[in-house]
Amino acid sequence: MARIVMKFGGTSMAGIERIRSVAQRVKREWEAGNQVAVVVSAMAGETDRLVNFCREASSLYDPREYDVVVASGEQVTSGLLAIALQAIGVPARSWLGWQLPIHTSDTHASARIGEIDTQALLAATAGGEVAVIPGFQGLADNGRVTTLGRGGSDTSAVAVAAAMKADRCDIYTDVDGVYTTDPRIVPRARKLKRVTYEEMLELASVGAKVLQTRSVGLAMKEGVRVQVLSSFADADAAAEPGTMIVGEEEVDDMERQLITGIAHDKNEAKITLTEVPDRPGAVAAIFGPLADTGVNVDMIVQNVAHSTGSTDVTFTINQAELPRVLDVLDREKATIGYDRLVHDTRVAKISVVGVGMRSHAGVASTMFKTLGDRGINVQAITTSEIKVSVLIEEDYTELAVRVLHTAYGLDAEDTAA
């Protein structure tokens, strides 16, 4: 017997047949004597439809009214799931964001969840009723509807789990867990039983799109045990265990791996400024204006100074920001004093992630040697406490992921496993 929050995404809620299947899955947990709250997304495609309405109405739409419009998608699915649950004998009711309420900031269209009133919620679930809560939406202090930004339902689920002090927050997705790497690249990738919040953050932010990054950060802060599992397994059978995302203290030494997974990200762009004057303040002249326009710079490499007293500076950004960055650097050319600007989007970032890494300095050298043996050139490097990332030529992405997966002993013993 436990208190559980279950979260279902848009694909799981797309149409009444699927909502019925979700209801069956919820019924299993409820029949097992658990107290259950369910957080739901809008039907797949519905939020896009509503967002497009707003854009059509005005390209400069008022985010407060946008929130009124787009929050309706989750309102519909929460009512429908409550009906579907009742139809199979499970007492259920919907609790809209303003009804609980789920308090948020008033930064419309990207609000942050504050406090969630759980009194009614706890009373209802303790009384054996399933609470169905629309994800993505909340209430600002001024009484207006807010939404959390795209993908916000994961965050809603974790926030509700934290507020209810739930034993578990089960996120049903279209993958059945978190893998050591992308199984489409490496068939021998293994599903992880456990992964720490920190590792999940690195894996998510570098391209393993299983959970919204914000939701993982919140789970870490609030200590919510999150489980990622498949919504497409047989709804009538017991759910197959997915991947638990937990605090580091829960991963015991026996199962602790040096490296947990390999991630890749093809959305980076590399920019090189040549002949930047080699003097104090030159780098600040580059990155100051970029920071001012809100651009996130990821990796930075500065070569040793040329004999001419100048140096080349290379850094990476998200590809989507490239036009903005080129614009800024063009305007600042005289101030920075560089010669040429070269940019390249045919790059990929490969990251080796693992909490065990902290005490193992050899990880990085294994990485460089493995890549070097295959003739893969490392163009830039960054490291964090639990991650080493390198920038390579995009064409080598799959090869690099495969050889690193083998080099760190992550391959499953049997592809059938």
Place this chain on the structure above:
Amino acid sequence: MARIVMKFGGTSMAGIERIRSVAQRVKREWEAGNQVAVVVSAMAGETDRLVNFCREASSLYDPREYDVVVASGEQVTSGLLAIALQAIGVPARSWLGWQLPIHTSDTHASARIGEIDTQALLAATAGGEVAVIPGFQGLADNGRVTTLGRGGSDTSAVAVAAAMKADRCDIYTDVDGVYTTDPRIVPRARKLKRVTYEEMLELASVGAKVLQTRSVGLAMKEGVRVQVLSSFADADAAAEPGTMIVGEEEVDDMERQLITGIAHDKNEAKITLTEVPDRPGAVAAIFGPLADTGVNVDMIVQNVAHSTGSTDVTFTINQAELPRVLDVLDREKATIGYDRLVHDTRVAKISVVGVGMRSHAGVASTMFKTLGDRGINVQAITTSEIKVSVLIEEDYTELAVRVLHTAYGLDAEDTAA
């Protein structure tokens, strides 16, 4: 300068282009210095879509959750109209049913409006902001979403107008006013400048589907001046005056007509029970069980007793209720003691309506003579203070409406008028 409530139905809100056109129309009233609140329906077809979702989820859906689902349609259009108004320079915001709130009973799916808190609404509109209010929805005392039943947005508009003490409630529809009869049958039908609440109630309930009956009843009770006008006239031009629905005291003697209009209704079914025993209590044995099952009986005719001591009883009901009525009467056959049951759906009810009628007993005889002259047989009659209705064979509907329209002097002098 006035305080105005404007109401737009689903056809007017069907898509962003039409919502933009509604915004233009609202802007006109606002630019004229009026304080404006707008009540909107969901996009045409949207409520059907949402109702179908509920039915698919469970034929015995919980009306409380049904309300959560279907109320979302008006939430979307109110947000979108606010955005469209802002886009053309009109300050606007949406006020959802629970935000004002619009208090209602807790009879979900057919709630009745109670009090409406107007403090925020009056402050906003007095400050020059247009208030956009989703029709059809409200808030029960237990904090749950309610809806008023299909077509409820007219009622919402009148209730808001009453609460705000608005000078006028303009209902934009796909007709440009209330006519003396259906212009498709009688090209010489005239648009009425004014009609009393009582007349409108009779015209609406007998088939002139311009306004929801409940909204007219509420307007009468609260003394709200309602104007029906076309939403399809040029949005940039000043709206052409439609039909004002007002209290009887506002219709002066000069313009008072004996008869205001002719309505017809083909949705009735006629039932005759033959050889019913002619004794006290026999009629009660028929209509008691029908009333118990909630069937509305409209006209009743009892022939004089046969020499055999029995009589034929004829009455009419709504066609949709025929299967239920046949079922009840079959079960009660022994108790009632009738011989045969004959039913006929090929009938039509023709009604002559007018407040002037009260002091003019000749109306009914003109009606019978006019129909008799054309060989149209009257099968049943009912009268109210401002109406005489007859039941005739359905095939004669159009002929009957035309000749009565002429007989009561309702024809326009010129079809171009």
